[in-house]
Amino acid sequence: MKIKNIVSDWDGVFVTGKNTRELAIRSIKTALIKESLNPFSKMRKYPRCRLFHLLKADKKFELLKEEKKMTENFEYSADIIKFFNENFVKGLPTNYIYSCISKAVWKKDVSKDISKKMLRVFAKLRKQISYMAILSDNSQIGILEMLYKMKFVEIFDDIVGTNLISEDRIVVGFGYETEGKKHKRLLTMLKEKDLSNTAYIGDGMNDTNCFEIVKFPIVSPYASDSFKQMCGVKYKAFVPKDESDLKDYVKNK
Numbered sequence: 001m002k003i004k005n006i007v008s009d010w011d012g013v014f015v016t017g018k019n020t021r022e023l024a025i026r027s028i029k030t031a032l033i034k035e036s037l038n039p040f041s042k043m044r045k046y047p048r049c050r051l052f053h054l055l056k057a058d059k060k061f062e063l064l065k066e067e068k069k070m071t072e073n074f075e076y077s078a079d080i081i082k083f084f085n086e087n088f089v090k091g092l093p094t095n096y097i098y099s100c101i102s103k104a105v106w107k108k109d110v111s112k113d114i115s116k117k118m119l120r121v122f123a124k125l126r127k128q129i130s131y132m133a134i135l136s137d138n139s140q141i142g143i144l145e146m147l148y149k150m151k152f153v154e155i156f157d158d159i160v161g162t163n164l165i166s167e168d169r170i171v172v173g174f175g176y177e178t179e180g181k182k183h184k185r186l187l188t189m190l191k192e193k194d195l196s197n198t199a200y201i202g203d204g205m206n207d208t209n210c211f212e213i214v215k216f217p218i219v220s221p222y223a224s225d226s227f228k229q230m231c232g233v234k235y236k237a238f239v240p241k242d243e244s245d246l247k248d249y250v251k252n253k
Contacts, residue, residue, distance in 0.1 A: 003216055003253050005198040006122075006129055007186060010136035010143050010161070012203030013220045014118050020138040020146070021162075027104030028088060028097060029058060046092055057087035078176045081162075085173025094166040098141060105145040115222070117243040119152045125250055126155050131193055133158035135186055137206065139174070160185060183209035199250065203227065211235040216253065221246060 011019050035043040036051040043049045061083060068077050089097055126132060133156055136143060140161030147153035165172040190198060190213075199216035200207070203223040208231070211217035217237035219228050231237040240246035 002128075003197055003199045003250050004129060005131040005190065005193050006125070006201065006250065007131075007133045007135050007189060007198070007210075007214075008122075008201040009203060009207055009220070010134050010138055012222055013201050014115055014134075015113050015146075016115050016222050020136070020142045023104055024101045024139040024142045025084060028100045029054070031100045031103075032088065043092075043096070048088060048091060053087075061087065081174055081176045089171045090173050092171050094164065094169045094171050097164060097171055101139065101142055102145055105142060106149060111149070114146060114150060115243070116150070118246075119150060119155075121243045121247045123152060123155050125247060128251065131157050133189060134160065135182065135189065135210075136161040137176075137182065138162065139164075158189060160189060182206055183213055186210050186213055201246075208235065211237055218246065218249070 008014070011021075032043070032049050033051065033054050035041040035049050036054055038044070041049075047053065061080075064080055064083055068080060122132065134143060138161050140159060140163055143159055143161050144153065147156070147159070153159075163175045165175050186200065195213060196215045198214045199218055200210045200214045201218045201220055202208070202210060203220035204227065211231065212235065217231065217235045219231045219237050219239045221240045221242050223231075228239045232239045238249055240249060
């Protein structure tokens with residue numbers, strides 16, 4: 001049975017350096033602190049853009065992240081995103097938050113974290129693949145901006161990530177639609193597709209439920225050795241040596 005559908009994670013498959021969500025969050029925090037230090041900034045009228053509040057919230061935010069990593073080995077749980085929403089972005093103008101993320105993505109140093117080799121592999125496979133998509137726990141707008149920058153956005157049929165929720169152009173917060181529910185989002189994406197000719201590519205524990213759904217689980221070549229070994233045994237996943245090996249597997253399967 002040939003592979004006709006491919007859904008892939010984003011970070012750890014296409015991004016080998018900075019986490020996309022981390023990039024978005026850091027860009028927003030940095031921008032707000034700069035605004036709080038500028039006496040002429042219009043953003044200073046917002047309570048969340050005051051230096052004392054930002055420094056206090058940032059300290060607690062980093063402590064909560066460390067606590068989550070130690071107890072759950074998961075840095076950005078729904079609790080963490082809720083805290084970030086309440087203390088950093090809720091009530092701010094939507095276009096300001098989009099601008100923060102966009103500026104961060106378009107900085108020159110971000111490109112080095114994106115695997116051009118992997119994007120080229122997907123572009124070459126596009127002709128034989130009926131449905132090609134990204135499913136991520138990370139910021140959808142960040143992923144889209146990166147793909148636009150690299151000129152690869154057109155090869156994907158769907159890009160599913162967490163959304164920035166707003167009302168009347170005012171931010172409510174970042175969503176956490178896929179937190180612990182990635183496999184359910186995958187099933188929704190594939191509801192009219194044949195799972196027997198579908199591959200899923202992932203690099204972490206939050207991808208393992210997705211491996212159980214599809215016929216062809218594939219571990220990212222950038223994943224840790226321990227994860228590769230575990231998935232090869234437990235999920236009978238294909239573990240490519242590199243991008244070229246992944247391309248040949250999909251092409252010849």
